[in-house]
Amino acid sequence: MQFSTFIGLALGTSASLVAADFPKANEYTTHDCSGDLNYGHHTFDLHEITMDDTTHSVYQAGTSWYFFSGKSENGGYCEGKFLGKTKSDTPACLDLDNTVAGERIRCMCNPLIGLGNGGMNSCDDFATE
Template identity: 65%
Template sequence: MQYNLILALAASVGLVSAALPKANEYKSLDCSGDLNFGHNAFDLHMVTMDDSTHSVYQAGTAWYLFDGKASDGGRCTGNFLGQVNADTPACLLVDRTSTGQRIRCLCNPLIGIGAGGKNSCDYVS
């Protein structure tokens, strides 16, 4: 009985962590090799791309993409480049967007939803 409970808890923890917002940065162009910076948390909101990052494995939310960042570890700034959707590949090439602009920041629109359905990603300038 106790063994089954432990297995059930381990399985549920695995399912929960798989659904967490994720934005793992890589120096490679295909999200392979050593992790440059890893970001994975239930309350992951804004993720700035390091200047040495060339790809990011994203999952867990419909990220908003921006071409600016206030600083490393800071807020998203600049122009809205688009939103991750079901057709977006999990591995984003940050230097090769359809607009020709570098992705410098990802913002999770599900965090910080306020009145009228607006969230802090909607106030980026």
């Protein structure tokens, strides 16, 4: 009985650790990622996240992200101007209206999804610096 309890705890703990590493992009209506969650995105294959027009900040983690000024539609794909990407000093909470001077982040793309086309990723198709 003790052995099966230990195995159960070990499996539960390892599953939660793996899930913690999934890409995350949780949207909030505030500018500082506080308050109630507006939209939550947290899955291993998270690729393009379009920001709802009522969202003003996003808590991002688990991957690097490319930022874009446009979106095709809610739930669509990134378009518009490439605004940059996360760096080692990028805060986890991004103010969508003020992170990039004079621009609003309307879409984020996870470059790790689709990686492998000669070193290109699926976000590189429309990201130029």
